[in-house]
Each structure stands twice: as C-alpha cells, then as structure tokens.
Amino acid sequence: MKTITCDTNRKDCMYRECSDCKGKVMHADCENEGEQVWWHTWKNRKVEKEKKNASGESIKKSVSITVKEKDCGTAKTLLEDTNVELQKTCRHVYNIRHQYGAIRSLREKVTGDEAIIHIDFSENFNCKYFEEIQSMHFGASQRQITLHTGVFYSKTTTQSFCTVSDCLQHGPPAIWAHLEPILDMLKSDVKILHFISDGPTTQYRNKQNFYLLSKVIFEMGFSGATWNFLEAGHGKGAADGVGAAIKRHADALVTVKKQDIMCANDLVSGLETMSSSIMVFKVDESRVLELEASIPPKLQAIPQTMKIHQVLVEHQYATRSRILSCFCKYPDTCACYAPREFIFQAVGAPNEPTVRSEEEQVGHSSTTLITLDCVDESLIGKYCVVVYDALPYPGVITDVDEDEEVEVNVMHKIGRNRYFWPRMEDILWYKKSDVMTLLDTVPRHVTGRHQEIDPDIWRLIEAKLELE
Template sequence: MVRTKDVNTLVTEIVCDETNKSCMYRECTQCKDKVPNFDYTNDNGEQVKWFEWKTRREEIVDKGNDRSRTVTKTVKDQDQGTREVLASEINAEMQKACRHIFNIRNQYKALKYLRSNLTHEEIMVHIDFSENYACKYSDEIQSMHFGGSRNQLSLHTGVIYLRDEVIPICTVSDFLRHDPAGIWAHLTPILKYVTEDRNLTSIHFISDGPTTQYRNKNNIYLWGHKIAEYGFKKSTWNFLEAAHGKGAADGVGAAVKRAADQQVILKKNDITCAKDFYQLLSGGTSTSTVKMFLVEENELKKVDAELPSDLRPIPSTMKIHQMIIEGPDSFATKVVSCFCKHPTTLLCDCYQPDTHQLPPRKLPADDEGKQLKQATEETSKVKTSMVEKASSIQNYMCVAFLKTCAVY
C-alpha cells in the first residue's frame, strides 16, 4: 500500500511546504486534498488486515467488593477491509500527523531561537513534574515493600536559562498535588531565588501541556497575576507538543533521584520525608550540582486562597501553544510559538493571536480584611473632616451675622 515506513517522507509527498502552517494544518488550497502515493498493484478487491491502536472504555468488577467501574484501555486491535478503506484510514491519520509534526518542529525552532537570543533582562525556565520519589531506608524489612508503607515525595524539576548561565533546579515537597496551586507553590522559591540579585524584566516558561497541570484556566490566572509580584513586566508561557520526547527537566529528575539513591545505598542515610531529601542533596556530602528548594505545605495553602472559584475557561485551550503578557490587564494566545520580533516585542501578528482579558485578582482573606479596614478608616477620616469643615463654616456665619446686627 505505502512504499515507505518513514512518516516524514509521506508528509513531503502531500504538502507544498513543510515549514508553512497552512500546508501542514491542511488549510492550503494547493495541497489540502493531496494524499500519499498508494500502491494498488494486484488489487482485486480482496479483504486485507491491519493493526491499529484504539482506546476503549470497559466495565470491570473489582475483586473482593464486587463493585463495577469503567476504565479506559489502550489496545492494539486488528481491523480488516478493502484497500480503499485502509487508504482512507491512513489519509485521515496523515491529516493529524502533519499538524502534530509541524507543532513539534515549530516549538523546538522557536524556543531554540529564544534561548540563543536571551537578553540580560530575560530568563527562560523549563519545568516539569518528575515521577514521585519513593522514600527509602538504608535497611528495610520485607514488609516495608508492601502496602502503603512507603511515603512518596513530589519533585518539580527544571532548568533556568540566563544569558550567560544555566542552573538546574529541583523543588521537593511532601504534598503530592500537581495542580496549578501545587505548581505555583513549587515555583515560589524559584522565582524568589532568581530575582534576588538580578534585574530581570521578562520571564519565559516552557512546559508540557497537560490540562490537569499547566494548560488550564487556574494556571493561566495565577501566571497572569503572579509574575508581577516578582517584578516581571513581560512573560510568555510556551507549551511543548504532546509526545515531544524527553527534555532537560527529565534529565534533572533522573539526576536527583540517582543522587538520593546513592545517599541511601552508599552512605546509609534514610530518606523518609521531603526535608531529608532536601538536606541530603543540598548538603556538603552530596555531589549533585542541582539547586535544591524545600516547599512547605503552607505555601500551597497560600496559593489555594488566591484562586477564585468562578473562573471561565479559555476557548480552544487544547490548541494553545503560546501565551503572551505585555501589559497588566490582558494576555494573548497563539496556536504555536513565535519570537520573530524579539526582543523589541514578544507579541507579533504571526499565527493570528487572540487577545483575552485577565480576570481581576482575588485577594486573600487577610488582605481583604486589611483593605476593608483601611477603607473604613479612610471613610471615617473623610467624615470627620467634613464635620469639622461644616462646624467651621457654621461658626463663621454666626460671627458674620452678629457683626451685621451690631452695625445696625
């Protein structure tokens, strides 16, 4: 049917220009109807078989409590049909593949350009959650391996890119939440660290795009309001395409886990909580060069208190690969990243950007109370001033009236 196993060769056959978004998104009037060169030699209409990955939902019954529940399974299923049907299936998948390949290539190209052209006032932060670390003792009894005996730690890893410096980073916590509140609890010590002795005005985030973590309305809200707390006037958030492969943040996660295991196995130290992990890897006995940060649960509670409960989702969130802030009240979104006018401006007209308004910031309860008290005090002062002025005017009018009477 198809003369090659290389998907890139198939893409070349059906598009005019692999660097053009219209072509790769199958919107080009010249090539949107092109299909791969299928081989129909010796086709006599017989049935052919092929394998296809499919996702299906199934009902299963838990052993022990006889309760049924629905699960999602990915299976390699066998289909059959005529060669025309198979060709139609391949063509439909190629429509998705072209868009997917363009997104991967464009994101890497744009972010590589940004990394090579960072100014001294800019910072780029590549972040990702590593798989939770399972706590370990240097000596363990057999029952330690079963049940819920082994605690887990949350690791948020990444790399900070400055103009002339690269800093691998890792934050560790006992709480295991990977939602937007957890993300910004982990980012708080990092942003404090990078802005402590540096005059930075722009920050660029790079991350995966899962909707439960980085690409959702809560993270957009926190990003839009939090960056100003640390003095940043401009920012972008760039999402990598799904299935893009491993990145620098994944390497940092592997490095800190291996360093932690060495502390347990070779130096006979126990790691039972986030504090142990942090102290052993940031202390003098560790050979790790990763900058470590400990995140307490109170940071998570602070971020939770800042999140409104009535945020509206951004339309077509899953298609967004870049978000841009250049002002205090709004942000722009694009289907892919572009820095063609960097460093003059972060927002260009490429890829038809959409503009959105940032929701007003919700103040924590303590700040709301302080603001209300301040407003009450100011109102009281105004009322007192008005009373004093009225009394002064009244006294003046009385004196003027008495003088007038004395004249007559």
C-alpha cells in the same frame, strides 16, 4: 507528507489550509480496492479486573485499557483511514518542528535581563528506609515526595534545580509554589521570564495556570513573561535529566550512606551532603494551599486552550495567546498566528472576562471542558463524559477508588448528541484519563426518552475528539 503538500515547511500546507494542496491525499498502487488486508491499530477495550474491597473480599470490575490489535478490512478502507490520520500527522509534525525552532530562536536572542526556565514534574520519589520489613512495600506505607525539576538559562548562566515537597499536588497552585524559590533567586537580575514545558491539561495548560502566570510574576516584581508549550508527546528535555539525577543521588543516600528518606526534609538535607551542581529547595504544603485559596472559584477558560502553544503576559490579569510560539521581531511582540487577548477580571469582580483579537472584540462562550484534577469521593453523583473507542458517552459517577479510577453508569448513544438510559445499567470502571469532562448540567430531554449534552459543551467535545 511531501506527496500531499506543496511545502512541508509552510504552516498553511501542513495545517491543510493551502488552497492548492489541502485536497491532496495519499494514493496507493492497488489493483483491487476490495481486497481484504490486515493491519495493527490501537484500540480501547474493556477487561475484567479483580480487586479486593475493604473487607478483603475479591471483587471483579470492568476497566478500559488500550491495546494493540490486528484489524482487517478492504484496501480502500485502510487507505481512507490512513489519509484521515495523515491529515492530523501533518499538523502534529509541523507543530513539533516549529516549537523547537521558535525556542532555539529565543535562546539566541535572550538578553541579559531575561531567563528561560524549562520545567517538568518528575515522577514522585518513593520514600525508602535503608532496611525495610516486607509490609513497607505495600499500600499506604509507601509515602512519596513530589519532585519539580528544571533548568534556567540566562545570557551567561545555565543552572539545574529541583524543588521537593511532601504535598503531592501537581496542579497550578503547586506549580507556582514550586517556582517561587527559583523566581525569588532570579528577580534581582531578571525582568522577563520565558517558561517552557509540556502541556498536560491538569498541570500547565489550563486556566488556573494562566491566571497565576498573569498574577504572580507581577507581584514578584517581574515585568512580563511568556509560556511556551512543546507539542504533545515531544516535551522531553533537560528537566527530565535533572529528575533522573536527583533520584540517583537519593538512592545512593539510602543504599550507600544508609540514610532513611521518609520526607522532603530528609531528601533535602541528604542531597546537601552530595557533590551535585543541582540546586535543591523545599516547598511547604501551606504555600500550595495559600495559592490555591487565591484563585477565584469561577475562572473563565481561555478559548481553544488545547490548541494554544504560547501565552504572553505584559500586564497583570491580561494574557495574549496563539496557536504557535513566535519570536521573529523579539524583543517586540509580533502579530504572527493571530494572538488573542484575554483579560481576567479582578478577584471577586462580578463581570465575566473579555476576549479580544488583535483587531476587534470577539464573542466568547462561558463553557469549557472540566477535566479531573484529582479523584476523590466528592465526584460521586456528578455527571461526566467518558471516552470509549474514541466516542463520548455521558453518565453518572457512582464510585471511585484509590487507583484514581472512577465507576460510571453510562448512557447509550442513538445519534449525534442523542443518548438514552438503557434498561440494564451499563456500569464500568474507567481510568481517570478516560474522563473527558465533568458536566455542570444534567443532559436535558429532547424527547420522552432521549437526552442531549448541552450544545455548547457538545461542540467542544466534537472539536477535541475531531468527530464528524
């Protein structure tokens, strides 16, 4: 990266926006660019997978998996591909360093009426009996408990915590139901909150979470908050250690103290007997459902949600967001990285939300990518876009299964945003993560046979997949 940038510590250089270095690429000392070479690459592949249906019969279906494969081509092709990836890597590395640095700066500046809360969902805990028959190890007999873990830091205190629930939802309503016991404990001494998390779109980085952030904290008596996202793939932290410690204690309860853990109540009561500094709270599913019902059915998404690394709230239903976190003038709010204001309309209001930059009102689109929060039978018959070999394909969901995979009848590609239905149906099973978005509208005809995805949605898809 040093060879293609003026300064690896400057945003414009690493974002490839610098007028002096944005055109620089990596060069290789290769005498024959046409020479055949080989390298390893990650690719998506379709494989046959055998499963049993409800009647016990074995059936085969095709699924998409990620594999490491040996690829070959000319030295020139390898160099060109490497340069494309290097451009993305520069931005990624800068984001990693910057977010860690910004959060470190916040830790140094935090005052007595503020708290930093670093959170993450741990992998669900599998319920256990001290003694189990063999059939308990399979299928629906395996019950689970949700663990939402974290650490909060104040000027003088550091405290680990874990909230547990029989409700297996991990979406925004569940997040805030899990946060409420912690916020109740803090609200008498704390006025400003700073959340830190990774950025999965089904959990923290989405419109519902931003809406609840701008709503719940003010209802609980706080005066403001920020939500800061660590760069993708680099969100590990103290919260992960809390989850590991809780599971170790839970396993000890079963294997050493011979206690059965089959629900959240069992886990909480058992952990209370352990000598642990981790605070544990139970969350009822009813509270998750209440928060879920409080979210308006049609929320506008904040533009460029996938690029956001900081959301700030100072007033109810109003947010400001930017591509990177910054606390350079803290406790005052700086104008670094062009924060954009977004206002959620009051619940039930007929008007659309508004989006404004720091200096002027800007236009906005009502379109957004609709990611899958859960896989169930309600998806059957809906249109979606799946990703295969880094390319988008629209289709219709024809089936779902308990492994959160979806069967999709896909269209074939003939050009940029041009698709057609093949004479032989192309029906395959895809992982939940391969479904890029649901479609509100059916792809429309542009000729007698060819169809296109809504142009506004297509532009979002192109931007996310970085298609040329």
